[in-house]
Amino acid sequence: MGQKGEATKTAIRKASLLLFVQKGFKDVTMKDICEAAGLSRGGLYMHYGSTGQIFADIIDEWMEDLENEVTGKMEKGLSATFLLDELLERYQSEMLDRSGSLGLAFYEYYSGMPLSDDNAMLKQYHRSKASLCSLIAYGIDKGEFKQVNKEAVVDLLLFSYQGVRMLSSIMPLDDDNISKGMIREIRAMLVK
Amino acid sequence: MGQKGEATKTAIRKASLLLFVQKGFKDVTMKDICEAAGLSRGGLYMHYGSTGQIFADIIDEWMEDLENEVTGKMEKGLSATFLLDELLERYQSEMLDRSGSLGLAFYEYYSGMPLSDDNAMLKQYHRSKASLCSLIAYGIDKGEFKQVNKEAVVDLLLFSYQGVRMLSSIMPLDDDNISKGMIREIRAMLVK
Amino acid sequence: MGQKGEATKTAIRKASLLLFVQKGFKDVTMKDICEAAGLSRGGLYMHYGSTGQIFADIIDEWMEDLENEVTGKMEKGLSATFLLDELLERYQSEMLDRSGSLGLAFYEYYSGMPLSDDNAMLKQYHRSKASLCSLIAYGIDKGEFKQVNKEAVVDLLLFSYQGVRMLSSIMPLDDDNISKGMIREIRAMLVK
Amino acid sequence: MGQKGEATKTAIRKASLLLFVQKGFKDVTMKDICEAAGLSRGGLYMHYGSTGQIFADIIDEWMEDLENEVTGKMEKGLSATFLLDELLERYQSEMLDRSGSLGLAFYEYYSGMPLSDDNAMLKQYHRSKASLCSLIAYGIDKGEFKQVNKEAVVDLLLFSYQGVRMLSSIMPLDDDNISKGMIREIRAMLVK
């Protein structure tokens, strides 16, 4: 019963994701999605009433996948410096893979909504922040890291990350160099 | 012709700017602009053929206003630390005044264009970067600043600035605290 | 088959009746009826192929309920004036209860059909007319009523009744006063 | 300037009137009107935003034409009986020309609006009523008419008129006979 319907919804989300990545949020029409999903007009409206609903659903699904892998490793007693490097490397590589980014779509989607506390990006920010802060606390505990203002350093990391990600999608940056340099600085702020 | 025509064009840009700030780039239509500028359809098309042309013109005008005030002061031999604080303060206050931001409009406008080197944002980035780098060099010269990777620190500043600016327009952030913390860290990286 | 099927059909008619009263005929869709009757699309189509069929069925059912109670009473030799008053009172109260009226639905339904002699409203008109005419004849016979053009007086009653009913559903009328006055006049035309 | 625009609006109203007469209010679409008026979609929307606006405009125009011609004649001292006959004759002929009636359109249009006192039909009712009442008063004054409840008789006339008009548009009535009879009765109620 729900079977077939759910499969179609999933197919719709999958097809839409591609479109949102390519064109941002505003330029994706219900018609685009029909075509991409191989569905008729009415068929699409059976499952979703607007691009906003689809996008919101995609985000929800998306966010559930992001879980702090860091915590587990701290519990295993690994070196904080090692974990930091691993994390920074991951950030750097993500900074560079700007393709496939939902940046514009997110920006457009949320700019059309009232600022609200159950904003998915906000939740994601808080989650990332908490995770990074606890890593730094762990490093300080182990004596590997300097005493720093954890929150400030984490913000610096997260926001500069966003900045590069967003700007490099609209202007040609030598992002490899840029991100390497930035990350080296941040590392230097932390590691003794 | 010039006279009156130029006045009308200026009025059009002024009216459009407001719209771009409020709705971003994609959602502003020629019709909106007609109404905002108090012009008829035909009248608007006399001067501009598309919203893109208007936006490009606005940016050009905009960019010409931004001039490096820093350089002059360096020449007067002022303390680098003083100049840095002044600059950081300005950045902080701009981080906070996210209202009136053209962020979304820029993003939308440039995401619809091929990545190109005569991108106004790119130019602006290079100009700011050069200006900040020379300030740091000046500080190092005077012995006030540590030896740092100038470019990296400047990028950190610029991109985290962009990050906060953009994100705080779509999610509710305690931006006052955030920006203060971040700027304090950056200052600490530089000043001996 | 009959059993359950007939129960469903009855449920459909019941749910539809409400909708027709609220929205007239044209604005009621098969989808509305599905929802109101708690049936699936396919389920509804099992029983009725269109709103017209449902409405026609409702009318048939409806009309069967209307039977001339007057005749019986005349046979019992009751006073014609008494019967007339009883009838007029009933008409007046119905004039006032314009809510729940199917007026618009009838109008819309029949205006979409060719004028035909097996029109349910027409049958109803003839039945009412015959019944009222025989009452008047009875009154004349008993010497209680004046010699009048029976048909004309009956028409006056029936059509003015319809007029008030229909118009008061679309414009705010002081229908209590209006109907009382009208009915008093009609009574005066008849009773010696 | 307004010249051409006003001409188009008039043409739109003219074309629409025909459609409203033929199909009532609800079944007339903006598309129908485009085609009937020989206009493009956008062209129509330039002048009217909905069928409701067009219909309202038509009614306004219409209502302005209806002016009490009766009053003038009373002032000339003509016989009340003569004026009454003239009026009744006019009503009768209008009862019969049910074609071209906006009955259904009116009904549908107003049934979709909240009952309101600035309802055009209501205004028209009050105007007609006042006009007829003063005619009767005039007749009573001149000793030609009986003492009657003016309002009640007028209501009887107006509502039975509406009733015939509306019902004869949806069921086959011998309206010639019916209206003649009804009008004769009403005349008899008045004239001594």
Added chain:
DNA sequence: TATGAATGAGTCTTCATTCAT
């Protein structure tokens, strides 16, 4: 220069109707 009427294309949205299950 400027007006505003007009066009035509494109998107949104809702339904009646069908059909595999």
Added chain:
DNA sequence: AATGAATGAAGACTCATTCAT
């Protein structure tokens, strides 16, 4: 009998763009 997924057609509405005046 009944479900609900799917189709396709129809109508609403908005714009970019052109053009006669």
